[in-house]
Amino acid sequence: MKKLLTLGLGLVTLTAAAASAETITGAGSSFVYPLYTKMFAEYKKTSGTDVNYQSVGSGAGQQQIIARTVDFGASDNPMSDETMKTAPGKLLHIPTAIGAVVASYNVPGVTTQLQFTGPLLADIYLGKIKLWNDPAIKKLNPDVALPGLPITVARRSDGSGTTAVFTDYLSKISTEWKTKVGSANSVQWPVGVGGKGNDGVAGIVKSTPGAIGYIELTYAKQNKLLFGSVQNHAGKFIVPDNGPAALAAQGVVIPADTRVSITNSANAGAYPISSFTYVIFYQDQKYGNRTQAQAKEFKNLLSWMVGAGQQYNEPLDYAKLPANVVNKTKTILNSVTYGGAKL
Incomplete structure (x- = not known):
């Protein structure tokens, strides 16, 4: 009976872990693709979260985040004010590397x-x-x-x-x-x-x-x-x-x-x-069928990319973010909301 109980608890734990794991989608920059391939593989090891990133070019990445078909767009140039106005919500940028x-x-x-x-x-x-x-x-x-x-x-x-x-x-x-x-x-x-x-x-x-x-x-x-x-x-x-x-x-x-x-x-x-290379995303994460759990996991990913994830930049020939830039990314991430409430 004890062995059966232990097995049952193990199954419950595994099921809970599977249920909490999210899949995050992104598209854009080929410039940063080698780095993101490494980053997202390492992030999965620590979080269990899959990040599906498609290297389709910064222009397509900008278009896809405006269309809300991905969780984030990746671009080596920031969006212009005119382009950002075409989005259905306020967009934010955070740099993740210099190349x-x-x-x-x-x-x-x-x-x-x-x-x-x-x-x-x-x-x-x-x-x-x-x-x-x-x-x-x-x-x-x-x-x-x-x-x-x-x-x-x-x-x-x-x-x-x-x-x-x-x-x-x-x-x-x-x-x-x-x-x-x-x-x-x-x-x-x-x-x-x-x-x-x-x-x-x-x-x-x-x-x-x-x-x-x-x-x-x-x-x-x-x-x-x-x-x-x-x-x-x-x-x-x-x-x-x-x-x-x-x-x-x-x-x-x-x-x-x-x-x-x-x-x-x-x-x-x-x-x-x-150039800096950027992740572009919506300030308010409540749109479409997104849940608060998905929004939190996405914010966790971004925080990791500008934090612990920076260790992967230099081995792949990208420069780390300067400390003053990291501080600005943290301020931006602190402004992220879900349905108007701080996430």
């Missing part, structure tokens, strides 16, 4: 790290520089034997936060780019071959001799692609890495809602094409 967008390339015979400036990258993506041995590239890389190979420009075909970050940077350093193309999740590219997601652009670069493409640092490393150093606001050529990406946020005034650009940072050691 670097790199200029990766595949130039046969070149095994060294090339140097780029912002204006040079703008001219390549404007289609003004067409060959790898162009004088403008040779001037920055005089000791490299550059071939007379046509440049194949690789860029995103989908709505992309990585595109928004890259074009935001180009708009800051090139008046011609700002005037002719501008910055957004999707732009009218003057030249180039489109790939879906960071992995799609990385695939084009890897398989195409002469290609150059902008991708998040982790994708370049995972695909064993070469990537260049980029001259920053202080005139220094900076190799993209966690530290220089983190420095991009130092000295920047972070607004209360955390929506801010950190490209072309004035910090002397900063990598210039860096």
Whole structure:
């Protein structure tokens, strides 16, 4: 009888655990997908909660959270005021990491790290520089034997936060780019071959001799692609890495809602094409068929991501959030409600 009672209690405990476990859904940024894959696997170990995240691009992530088909959207650029007005409720943003967008390339015979400036990258993506041995590239890389190979420009075909970050940077350093193309999740590219997601652009670069493409640092490393150093606001050529990406946020005034650009940072050691990546969600979590338990579990996930979950950022080549930014995320999370009452 004692053994049967113990077994019965065990079944009750397991059933209760299964009933309390929630599934959280998110969609968006491919930029942060490698990090979120790791984070959500680790979170499940500690909480039992499944997080189903789809890497569909920041533009689609923004659209899906507005449509309320997911619990959160993920985006490497914050929503504009105009876009947020189209949502059926108040949206909040919290950053979860800082990442670097790199200029990766595949130039046969070149095994060294090339140097780029912002204006040079703008001219390549404007289609003004067409060959790898162009004088403008040779001037920055005089000791490299550059071939007379046509440049194949690789860029995103989908709505992309990585595109928004890259074009935001180009708009800051090139008046011609700002005037002719501008910055957004999707732009009218003057030249180039489109790939879906960071992995799609990385695939084009890897398989195409002469290609150059902008991708998040982790994708370049995972695909064993070469990537260049980029001259920053202080005139220094900076190799993209966690530290220089983190420095991009130092000295920047972070607004209360955390929506801010950190490209072309004035910090002397900063990598210039860096960005926060955001989770976007509704302040009031009572909508549709959402229960208070689901809302609490979602808030717990977000608190973990900006807390204990930060330990996974640097091993995957993302920078941790600065302490002042973490404090602002906590204030934002404390404002989350369920049916108007504090959650």
